[in-house]
Amino acid sequence: MAKAVFQVPELKQYPEIPEIDPGVMAHSAPFKSKEQFQQALGFPGELVDDWQGKAIDKMGDLLGRYRSLRVYLDSCVKCGSCTDKCHYYLGTKDPKNMPVGRQDLMRKVYRRYFTLAGKFFPKLVGAEDFTEEVLNDWYSYFHQCSQCRRCSVFCPYGIDTADISMAAREIMDHIGVGQKYCNEIIAKVYKVGNNLGLPGPALADTLEGLEEDVFDETGVEVKYPLDQEGADILLVTPSADFFAEPHVDGLIGYGKVFHEAGVSWTLSTHASEAANFGMFIGSYENMRRVAMRIREAAIKLKVKRIVFGECGHAWRVAYSFLNTLAGPWDFLDPRYPVPQHICEFTYGLIQESKLNLDKSRNDDMVLTYHDSCNVARASRMGEKPGGQFDIPRAIIRASVNHFYDMDEETIRDRTFCCGGGGGLLTDDLMEVRVKGAQPRLEALNNVIQEKGVTHMAAICAICKSQFTKVLPYYGMDMDQIVSVHQLVSNALILTGQNSDDDEDEAADEAA
Amino acid sequence: MSFLSSVYAYLFYFAAFVLVAGLINKVVQYARTPAPLKVPTTPAPTTTAGVAFRLTREVVFFESLFRGNKWIWIFGWIFHFGLFLVTLRHLRYFIDPVWAPIQFIQPFGVYGGMAMVVGLAGLWARRFLVDRVRYITSLSDHLILGLLIAIGLSGLTMRFFAHTDIVRVKDFFQGLYVGQINPLPADPLLLLHLLLVAGLMIIFPYSKLLHAPGLFFSPSRNQVDNPREKRHVAAWARRLEQD
Numbered sequence: 001m002a003k004a005v006f007q008v009p010e011l012k013q014y015p016e017i018p019e020i021d022p023g024v025m026a027h028s029a030p031f032k033s034k035e036q037f038q039q040a041l042g043f044p045g046e047l048v049d050d051w052q053g054k055a056i057d058k059m060g061d062l063l064g065r066y067r068s069l070r071v072y073l074d075s076c077v078k079c080g081s082c083t084d085k086c087h088y089y090l091g092t093k094d095p096k097n098m099p100v101g102r103q104d105l106m107r108k109v110y111r112r113y114f115t116l117a118g119k120f121f122p123k124l125v126g127a128e129d130f131t132e133e134v135l136n137d138w139y140s141y142f143h144q145c146s147q148c149r150r151c152s153v154f155c156p157y158g159i160d161t162a163d164i165s166m167a168a169r170e171i172m173d174h175i176g177v178g179q180k181y182c183n184e185i186i187a188k189v190y191k192v193g194n195n196l197g198l199p200g201p202a203l204a205d206t207l208e209g210l211e212e213d214v215f216d217e218t219g220v221e222v223k224y225p226l227d228q229e230g231a232d233i234l235l236v237t238p239s240a241d242f243f244a245e246p247h248v249d250g251l252i253g254y255g256k257v258f259h260e261a262g263v264s265w266t267l268s269t270h271a272s273e274a275a276n277f278g279m280f281i282g283s284y285e286n287m288r289r290v291a292m293r294i295r296e297a298a299i300k301l302k303v304k305r306i307v308f309g310e311c312g313h314a315w316r317v318a319y320s321f322l323n324t325l326a327g328p329w330d331f332l333d334p335r336y337p338v339p340q341h342i343c344e345f346t347y348g349l350i351q352e353s354k355l356n357l358d359k360s361r362n363d364d365m366v367l368t369y370h371d372s373c374n375v376a377r378a379s380r381m382g383e384k385p386g387g388q389f390d391i392p393r394a395i396i397r398a399s400v401n402h403f404y405d406m407d408e409e410t411i412r413d414r415t416f417c418c419g420g421g422g423g424l425l426t427d428d429l430m431e432v433r434v435k436g437a438q439p440r441l442e443a444l445n446n447v448i449q450e451k452g453v454t455h456m457a458a459i460c461a462i463c464k465s466q467f468t469k470v471l472p473y474y475g476m477d478m479d480q481i482v483s484v485h486q487l488v489s490n491a492l493i494l495t496g497q498n499s500d501d502d503e504d505e506a507a508d509e510a511a
Numbered sequence: 512m513s514f515l516s517s518v519y520a521y522l523f524y525f526a527a528f529v530l531v532a533g534l535i536n537k538v539v540q541y542a543r544t545p546a547p548l549k550v551p552t553t554p555a556p557t558t559t560a561g562v563a564f565r566l567t568r569e570v571v572f573f574e575s576l577f578r579g580n581k582w583i584w585i586f587g588w589i590f591h592f593g594l595f596l597v598t599l600r601h602l603r604y605f606i607d608p609v610w611a612p613i614q615f616i617q618p619f620g621v622y623g624g625m626a627m628v629v630g631l632a633g634l635w636a637r638r639f640l641v642d643r644v645r646y647i648t649s650l651s652d653h654l655i656l657g658l659l660i661a662i663g664l665s666g667l668t669m670r671f672f673a674h675t676d677i678v679r680v681k682d683f684f685q686g687l688y689v690g691q692i693n694p695l696p697a698d699p700l701l702l703l704h705l706l707l708v709a710g711l712m713i714i715f716p717y718s719k720l721l722h723a724p725g726l727f728f729s730p731s732r733n734q735v736d737n738p739r740e741k742r743h744v745a746a747w748a749r750r751l752e753q754d
Contacts, residue, residue: 020642065747067544068730074537075725078652079587080637080644081579095646104647117651117717125718126649149731152552154579156569156587157722158731160550284547288751320549320738327742337739377552380736385554413554414578 006431008473009091009438011445015409017084021093029140031428033178040187041286044176051175052130056113058174062167063114069167072159073110076100082151086161087416088144091435096141099151099161105137106164135177142168143179144432146422147280147313148373153413165422166282173281181426182277189290194239194273200226203272206242210252219498222259224251224267229301231266233258236274236294236318236339237309238461246482247464250310253485256492257346260355265307271297274314275461279321280423291317291325304333307340310483312372312460313421315341319379343459344381346488347391350398357491362400365455367487368447369396369405370440370467371415372460386412392459392484399491404451410443418458420466430469437470445474457484513694516683519705520692523684526712533716534724541728547745555736562735569732582637590630590659596623597666604681621670628663631656655718658707665704675701 035045048054063070082099084090089097096102104126111118111127118127128134147162172178188197198206207224214222225231235258241251258265271293278287298306306329308318318339323329329338337344349355371389381387389412397403410416419436447453458464458481467481556562568574573591577584600620603609635656638648669675675698686693695701714720727733744752 017643020646022646064544065547065745067541067546067728068550070544071541071725071728071730075719075722075729077719077722078644078647078649079576079580079583079634080641080647081576081583083643083647085579095643098643098647100647115717117714121651123650124654125651149552152731154575156573156576156579157726158552158569158575158729160552160731163550284748285751288748323738323742324548324744324748339739378550380553380555385557385736388553413552 006434009435011438011442011474013446015090015439015442018090018093020095020098022095025088025092025094025097025144025432026137026140028144028429028432029136030143030424030426031180033180033183037180037183037187038173038176038178040190041173041178041183041281041283043173043178043183047176051135051177055130055135055171055175056109058171059110059167060114062170063110066163066167068160068163072103072157072164073107075157076103076107076159079156081154081156082159082161085151085154086145087148087150087419087439088146088432088436091419091438092144092432096137097144099155099159102141102145102161103159103164105134105141106168109134135172138168138172139177142172143424143429144436146373146417146419146424146436148417148421149377150373150414150417153377162422166279168282169280169423170282173283179281179423181428182281182423185275186277186281186286186290189273189277189293193270193293195275195277196239196242198239198242198272200269200272203242203267203269207267210248210255214252214256218494220259220494220496222255222494224255225265226267227269227301228264228266231264231301231303233263233265233305233307234271234294234298234301234303235265235267235307235309235342236271236297236314237267237342238274238311238314239272240461240465241309242272244461244465245468246479246486247310247461249486249489250483251485253483253487253489253492254309254342256489256494257342257349257355257485260492260494261345261349266301266303268297268301270300274308274311274318276314276317277423279313279317287317287321288325291322294322295326298332305336305340306332306338307342307345309342310459310461310485312374312462314461316374316378341381341391342485343391343395346395346485347382350395355398355488356493356495357398357488358493359399359401359491361491362487363402365400365482365487366402366404366451366453367396367400367482368403368444368451368453368456369393369411369484370418370444370456370458370463371411371413372458372463373415373417373421375459376413376415389413392457395484396457396487399487404447404453406443406447410439416440416443418460418463418466419470421460421462425462425466433466434470434473437466437474441471441474441476445476448476455480455482457482457487459484513692515697515702516692516695519683519695519702520687522706522709523687526709530712530715537716537721538724538728541724545745545747546730546734547748549734549736549738549743550730551734551736552731553736555734557736559735562733566727566733569726583634586630586633586637588630589626590634593623593625593627593630596620597627597663600624604677604684607681607685624663624667624670628660628667631660631663635660651718655714655720658711662704662707662711665700665707669698669700669704673698673700
């Protein structure tokens with residue numbers, strides 16, 4: 001059981017909207033980025049002289065480049081629809097964690113410098129100078145937003161606090177105030193190729209280990225190729241899949257699925273990371289630079305298709321932005337969407353009955369499914385809107401016998417973020433991560449109590465890492481979070497797999 | 512009297528100019544600002560027709576707000592729909608002859624006026640009663656609600672208790688079309704009503720009332736979900752590709 005120096009929220013049977021408690025999370029702020037990482041991303045190393053003027057200039061620049069920012073800052077009527085929708089507000093009670101409260105941190109500065117009303121009647125419209133105090137609030141509260149877009153679902157104008165947080169972080173980066181976690185990771189991607197800084201030989205070693213494990217388990221030679229030129233498919237997956245639990249069980253699953261499909265595939269050292277933290281810091285330039293690695297890898301390895309592994313924000317960048325950032329993809333096979341999600345791939349095989357799935361192999365678990373925020377509200381799978389909800393569930397249902405959804409209010413496009421997305425998955429933000437997980441875990445706890453659910457499946461590396469870490473704070477086990485392709489992997493009987501292994505197991509158990 | 516009529520005439524010329532020029536300025540600004548990334552809140556329509564349908568549902572039924580909060584939705588919708596009927600009813604002062612549908616709508620416009628005030632009162636009550644909404648409310652939010660309620664109440668009072676000479680009111684506004692200042696009845700309620708309406712027109716392009724054009728330009732609502740099928744690149748982003 002993890003020890004907390006803060007109060008872990010209670011999980012109730014019925015969700016409650018807390019009364020506001022102003023300023024309770026003002027102390028929460030992540031470590032600042034060091035000079036070397038700032039510079040690797042093209043930002044000043046420390047707080048610049050005349051930071052106020054430069055920040056306002058940058059805001060003006062972004063207002064001219066992003067319609068979303070301009071429209072969102074103008075349009076809010078303070079109706080209150082979003083006020084009880086953010087998991088960080090529900091978990092912390094701090095009103096600056098209400099989406100509108102967070103937006104207003106930027107809106108009051110915008111009004112002061114960019115609107116007539118704010119220039120002449122600042123008090124009347126709540127406009128404020130960009131003071132050091134305001135900057136501190138920005139740094140604190142714009143790093144308590146996981147950019148999950150839940151607020152945008154309920155806003156009558158679709159105002160998306162994620163876009164505003166991204167712009168705020170971009171402005172802060174440009175005056176030398178960057179966040180350590182995100183910026184250090186992006187610098188690592190540029191240097192080594194992935195978030196975790198795993199060099200090529202380490203990857204090759206890990207993959208070889210996986211091949212041996214799968215062979216020992218199934219007697220089938222499933223390959224996990226790296227940098228194999230001429231393969232059909234380039235798999236781009238979050239680097240956590242290479243070693244973290246339960247991520248790696250998902251990677252084992254992808255390999256088995258590719259094996260059964262009879263396609264050739266490869267990973268790439270150069271693009272050994274699906275994540276793109278350039279999005280979290282709102283930097284188009286950095287997001288593009290990170291995305292270009294995938295294009296370069298696809299060209300170098302002469303692949304025909306690109307498939308993404310289980311990762312939430314990576315799928316947003318892949319599905320929604322990759323064509324914009326690193327396209328056009330006219331050199332790939334036009335019969336397939338670029339990119340594809342591994343779930344789309346697996347679902348296709350299930351539809352064609354090409355996978356021999358024995359659901360009873362997952363009978364030790366009762367499953368529920370966590371819709372990852374970026375997949376749910378910022379992407380799609382398959383042909384139809386909402387495929388991002390139905391396809392993963394169809395895969396789970398094809399792989400397990402016992403599945404129950406959580407409360408309707410907390411799934412699909414109303415899903416709660418895990419609490420660790422948007423560049424917050426760092427130990428220096430543990431309090432906000434634990435508190436922000438409360439709404440999701442409350443719904444999980446209810447299906448555990450009512451339906452006997454034992455495990456929650458997810459298709460996002462951040463969700464998996466976050467839950468592994470925060471579940472113990474709520475008295476749950478860290479291994480209650482599983483990968484969707486882990487379930488597929490468990491259920492999948494490979495062609496040529498030792499058919500008697502079930503009997504062996506039964507015999508073992510009897511003995 | 513003629514002095515007062517002149518003041519109101521110029522006030523309305525000014526208010527109309529600010530409203531139209533200010534809104535055009537904003538709409539042009541929104542339209543010219545690129546949206547470099549595909550960011551519709553999903554699930555989103557995959558066709559332009561689908562997007563038109565989505566926006567129509569937002570404009571007519573406040574669909575997202577309905578999902579968000581039933582109280583705000585019911586008061587907000589009552590207010591806006593009431594205001595819509597009231598606006599239609601008032602068209603009779605601005606067109607001659609009055610079109611048949613506008614004649615037909617007249618009695619409903621009165622109910623609209625009542626609904627508008629009820630909706631506004633409910634929205635205003637929330638600003639005091641709900642701690643979260645109280646926290647986000649600034650002085651201007653109270654003032655705009657007060658302004659709208661005062662417009663509604665002064666109008667309803669003239670309809671039911673203190674009638675004014677509406678034929679002369681119509682003459683006044685018809686005259687403005689041709690630069691002629693006809694006398695306006697000097698009823699205090701009418702003058703107050705008109706003053707507040709002119710005030711509303713003037714603040715429209717400089718306040719949160721911009722949510723009206725804003726909704727149509729909101730990328731999370733007006734974009735088609737087709738990023739894999741169609742490459743979407745803003746002009747400034749294309750320049751990055753040439754480096």
